[in-house]
Amino acid sequence: MNKRGDYLNRVLFLLLNNIAWLLVAVSVIVFSLLSGRFLRPYTLLGIIPRVAPIGILVIGQSFVMLTKHFDLSSESVLGLTAFSATLLIASPELGGWGTMLPGGMVIVLMLGAGVLIGMLNGLMITKLKLNNLVYTIAVLITLRGVSYLISPATSASGLGDGFGWLGGGSLFTVMVDGKPVRVSVSLLFFFLIFAAVHIITRYTRFGRNIYAVGANRAAAEAAGIRSERIIIAVYTISGFCAALAAWVLAGRMDSATMKTGYHWIFSIQAAAIIGGISLKGGRGNMIGAMGGVILWGVLDTGLLIVQASPWIIDAILGGLLLLAILLDALKNRYLARKTLKEQLSKSLVGLSDDYLNINRSLAQGAK
Amino acid sequence: MTDRRTFCFYAVGFFSAMILVCGCGKQGDGSEKVFTVGALHPEMNAFHSAIKNSVDKRAEEKGWKIINFSAGTSAEKQLDQMESLIALGVDAILICPIDAKSIGSGVKKARDAGIPVYGVDRSTVGTPLNMTVQADNEMGGRQAAVGAVAFLKKKYGEHKGVVLELQGDMASSVAQMRNKGFNEHMAKYPNIKVLSKPTEWDQDKFFKGALDVVGSQSVDAIFSHTDVIGTTPILSALAQLGKKIKAGQKGHIWYGAIDGSPTGLKAVREGWQDASYSQPCTDCGIVLDFVEKEVLKGETIATGPFIKEGALWSPARIFQADNGLMMLLATTVVTKDNVDDKRLWGNQ
Numbered sequence: 001m002n003k004r005g006d007y008l009n010r011v012l013f014l015l016l017n018n019i020a021w022l023l024v025a026v027s028v029i030v031f032s033l034l035s036g037r038f039l040r041p042y043t044l045l046g047i048i049p050r051v052a053p054i055g056i057l058v059i060g061q062s063f064v065m066l067t068k069h070f071d072l073s074s075e076s077v078l079g080l081t082a083f084s085a086t087l088l089i090a091s092p093e094l095g096g097w098g099t100m101l102p103g104g105m106v107i108v109l110m111l112g113a114g115v116l117i118g119m120l121n122g123l124m125i126t127k128l129k130l131n132n133l134v135y136t137i138a139v140l141i142t143l144r145g146v147s148y149l150i151s152p153a154t155s156a157s158g159l160g161d162g163f164g165w166l167g168g169g170s171l172f173t174v175m176v177d178g179k180p181v182r183v184s185v186s187l188l189f190f191f192l193i194f195a196a197v198h199i200i201t202r203y204t205r206f207g208r209n210i211y212a213v214g215a216n217r218a219a220a221e222a223a224g225i226r227s228e229r230i231i232i233a234v235y236t237i238s239g240f241c242a243a244l245a246a247w248v249l250a251g252r253m254d255s256a257t258m259k260t261g262y263h264w265i266f267s268i269q270a271a272a273i274i275g276g277i278s279l280k281g282g283r284g285n286m287i288g289a290m291g292g293v294i295l296w297g298v299l300d301t302g303l304l305i306v307q308a309s310p311w312i313i314d315a316i317l318g319g320l321l322l323l324a325i326l327l328d329a330l331k332n333r334y335l336a337r338k339t340l341k342e343q344l345s346k347s348l349v350g351l352s353d354d355y356l357n358i359n360r361s362l363a364q365g366a367k
Numbered sequence: 368m369t370d371r372r373t374f375c376f377y378a379v380g381f382f383s384a385m386i387l388v389c390g391c392g393k394q395g396d397g398s399e400k401v402f403t404v405g406a407l408h409p410e411m412n413a414f415h416s417a418i419k420n421s422v423d424k425r426a427e428e429k430g431w432k433i434i435n436f437s438a439g440t441s442a443e444k445q446l447d448q449m450e451s452l453i454a455l456g457v458d459a460i461l462i463c464p465i466d467a468k469s470i471g472s473g474v475k476k477a478r479d480a481g482i483p484v485y486g487v488d489r490s491t492v493g494t495p496l497n498m499t500v501q502a503d504n505e506m507g508g509r510q511a512a513v514g515a516v517a518f519l520k521k522k523y524g525e526h527k528g529v530v531l532e533l534q535g536d537m538a539s540s541v542a543q544m545r546n547k548g549f550n551e552h553m554a555k556y557p558n559i560k561v562l563s564k565p566t567e568w569d570q571d572k573f574f575k576g577a578l579d580v581v582g583s584q585s586v587d588a589i590f591s592h593t594d595v596i597g598t599t600p601i602l603s604a605l606a607q608l609g610k611k612i613k614a615g616q617k618g619h620i621w622y623g624a625i626d627g628s629p630t631g632l633k634a635v636r637e638g639w640q641d642a643s644y645s646q647p648c649t650d651c652g653i654v655l656d657f658v659e660k661e662v663l664k665g666e667t668i669a670t671g672p673f674i675k676e677g678a679l680w681s682p683a684r685i686f687q688a689d690n691g692l693m694m695l696l697a698t699t700v701v702t703k704d705n706v707d708d709k710r711l712w713g714n715q
Contacts, residue, residue: 042480043454050447094493095468155442155538157468157493168472179480249443255469257442257538259567304451310411310437 009334016331020275020291024298031302038305041174041181051297052167052186053078053249053261055290057268058275059197060118060241062289063234065272066201067214067227068281069125071235072136072265074242076143077117079261081110082246083147086156086256089163095156103163111243117143118239122232140265147258157255167251186248193244198286210234215282266321271296274324280332295320403432404658405452406461406487407445411437413628414595415463417648417712418488422461425652429659440568442466442538449473453480459658460484467492467540483662486691487651490540495691497661498668500654502646502680503695504541507625508548510700514642515588516556518621527558528587531580533601535592536567545592545625562586568593574600582608586620594624594631594643602639613638614703627701632713635706645699647680649712657694668692679710 015022031038038044048055057074064071085106090096101109121139125132161169166189170182201207212220213227221227250256275292277284299320303313406422408415419435426433434457438445442465452460453476460477462484464470471494474484486499519528532549535542546563553561562580566572573596580586581604591597605611605620612619615638624631627645634640660666673683673694680696687693701711708714 037455040454043451046450046454050450155466155468157471252472253443253446253469254472255466257466257469259442261443262441300447301451301454304436304448305454307434310439 009338013331013334016327016334017276018288018291019327020288020295023274024291024295027295027298027302031298031306034302034306038302041176042179043301043305045181045183045187047294047297047301048190049167049184049186049252050301051271051293052190053245053252054264054267054271054296055190055293056193056241056245056248057264058271058289058293059193059286060238060245061268061272062275062277062284062286063197063201063210063237063241065214065277065279066210066281066284067231067234068217069132069231069234070136071118071121071238072133073117073121073139073143074238074268075261075264076140076147077114077239077242078246078249078264079256079259080143080147081113081243082250082256082260083156083258084113084150085110085163085246086159086250087150087152089160090156090158094158095152096158097152103160106163107247110246111240114239114241114243114246115236116239118236118242119232121239122235125235126228126231144258144262147260151258155255155257157253159250159254163247164251164254167248168254169251186252189248194286194290201286206230206233211282213282267296267317270317270321270324273328274320278332279325279328283331283335292324401430401432402663403434403455403457404459404461404655405434405455405457406436407448407452407463408435408437409445409463409465409489410440412595413630414593414626414646414648415488417715418463418651421649421652422487422655423652425655429655431655438465440465442469445470446473449477453477453482457482459662461487461654461658462496463488464491464539465536466538467543468494468538470494483658485654485658487654488541488646488648490688490693491690492540493690495689498654498657498692498694499688499690500651500657500694501541501696502648502698503683504544504625504698505548505551506695507644507646507698508545508550509552510548510644510698511545511590511623511625511642512549512552514623514700515590515621516552516559518588518641519559522587525558526556529560529562529585530588530590531577531586532561532563533573533576533589533591533597534563534565537565539568542592549590566592566597568596570596570600573597574604577601577604578607581605581610581620588621588623591622591624593628594626594634594640595628597624598628598630598634598640602634611639614641625698627699627711627713629713632701632706632711635701635703638703641702643701643713645679645701645711645713647678647696647698647712649715650678650680650696677710679708 057078060074061071087097088099088101088106089103091100092098121136124130125135165185167186169185171185171188173180173182201210209225209230212225213230217227271292272289274295276288299316404426408419423433434455436448438448445465460482470491474491474494477484483497486496488501490499490501515530516526520526534546537543550561553559564576564580566576589601591601602611610620622640623642625644627643631640631643635643657668660668670685670687673685675681679699683694683696685692685694
């Protein structure tokens with residue numbers, strides 16, 4: 001009985017850990033059955049470029065969340081860097097400041113600004129011991145305000161092919177039913193960047209240290225990990241990712257406004273959590289987070305293709321976030337119980353207590 | 368190790384499911400081909416709902432199918448919706464852009480896919496459309512300026528005073544045109560000071576703008592870019608300041624707004640609002656006549672005056688603008704004298 005219960009628990013845990021990919025598969029099947037338009041190349045190839053900027057923000061957010069912190073300012077960092085970059089490049093007729101700087105220089109400036117803002121966030125949170133949630137909300141509001149301040153009360157566009165290549169460029173175009181279907185640069189970039197961060201988090205000492213700090217900061221420090229440095233680093237990465245996402249987004253839209261990225265933080269959080277990045281820190285991985293982003297993209301695209309009511313779309317996407325935090329809580333409960341069982345069984349080897357649901361084989365396994 | 372095994376398990380499962388679905392999923396809609404138009408609305412307030420209803424009604428008369436999307440004022444979402452309409456293979460797209468410039472990349476994608484794009488109520492900047500049908504927003508701004516100037520002349524015996532302009536979202540073409548029409552006329556009167564506040568079509572910002580400016584200095588007149596969104600918060604702000612006074616009474620602040628919405632007309636009727644500049648939004652469905660002419664019949668749309676007997680917006684004018692053909696429908700000055708006219712959309 002105990003053995004079976006434990007097996008079921010493990011299966012349940014595996015499902016919970018990979019829920020995003022499971023839901024991606026289910027959504028694809030459902031949307032395909034509901035509309036013949038969903039599985040067409042134009043639709044499928046459009047899903048990733050659509051969520052690529054959100055995906056990059058989710059990467060930054062995941063790094064921060066793995067250390068048991070939050071960065072709610074990332075949508076405003078994206079908004080400010082995208083809008084100021086656009087104002088620097090665009091001609092005055094198309095809303096720019098008139099500086100008309102070359103795209104390459106602006107890319108360096110915006111990525112640099114993202115890194116600086118992120119690093120400052122990390123320093124403020126670690127050195128001044130500010131509450132990361134409230135502090136990043138303050139930055140979120142402040143930077144959005146700055147976007148409004150620098151705005152000449154309109155949007156700006158006309159970024160040029162060079163700047164727009166990453167977000168709006170095509171690798172190649174294929175003809176389907178006599179119509180051109182573009183394979184976007186951002187599609188390839190999305191997978192490359194997720195592969196890179198997966199390697200960093202999984203196979204490097206820095207990655208392991210991030211998990212260690214998130215799981216138990218005191219223990220990590222006792223083991224010689226300088227947790228403050230790790231936290232500053234993850235906020236810096238988050239700032240960099242926000243600026244990178246801004247580059248992709250502005251390129252895709254060939255423009256930006258003072259409201260660019262407004263209210264994205266909910267999608268970012270939802271995609272990260274449904275992707276398995278735990279609110280409690282130290283748990284989750286980038287492949288799962290990628291699943292969360294793709295799920296977001298599939299739902300967003302599929303619900304439009306099947307012409308669902310806007311209210312249903314909001315309800316489903318909101319429900320998804322709710323589901324994500326419920327699953328996270330479930331997982332945490334399961335893990336806490338599992339740890340407790342293992343600890344108890346280690347100290348009670350030889351006993352079989354039905355009340356504690358412990359048996360000898362589990363105790364052996366725990367060793 | 369377990370993670371990798373699980374990932375492989377799901378990857379295999381996922382691709383098997385994909386193959387299964389590819390095999391048995393719907394291949395096209397199957398039904399008889401109906402001319403389908405996609406419509407991208409910026410949001411669903413009373414004004415844009417009136418436009419949607421007008422387009423829906425016209426499409427129904429023609430036996431066409433309409434797919435409506437609303438982007439909740441997000442320019443990024445509107446671009447996503449444009450891509451979805453392309454994926455759905457619609458025959459034409461109607462758009463009321465949230466941002467006149469940002470939608471450009473989406474319009475280009477639609478045109479690459481061979482789908483004509485028409486503007487309704489608002490147009491684009493920098494990217495040509497097949498045609499735009501919209502109210503003459505400059506005319507509306509100008510009519511408001513004429514009304515405010517006449518009030519100031521009557522109040523002071525000369526052209527002087529302070530006017531607050533509560534702007535819409537200056538990223539939208541209509542706000543830019545209303546601003547242009549209003550300020551070009553005002554520029555003729557150097558002793559009239561115009562204070563402009565952007566609101567981004569946000570109710571809270573209309574309230575705060577009116578409260579802050581009217582509360583801190585002497586303001587003689589208020590021009591709002593919209594009465595759908597602006598009238599209620601502006602009148603609330605005036606009430607809070609003790610300055611909500613009916614037209615004709617001492618201390619009254621002249622108030623005029625564009626739209627001619629039910630809210631605006633009610634305020635005109637009750638004397639809180641001096642004038643509303645009504646847009647012909649319930650006639651915006653006329654754009655489908657031009658879609659039919661150009662796309663289905665392959666005919667060219669002629670430029671010049673466009674007259675429709677009995678229509679408040681007539682005579683309209685069609686001309687070649689920088690961003691394609693433009694049809695401007697006249698706006699109507701609504702005061703207490705004609706506020707009950709059944710042809711006004713706010714009364715329908």
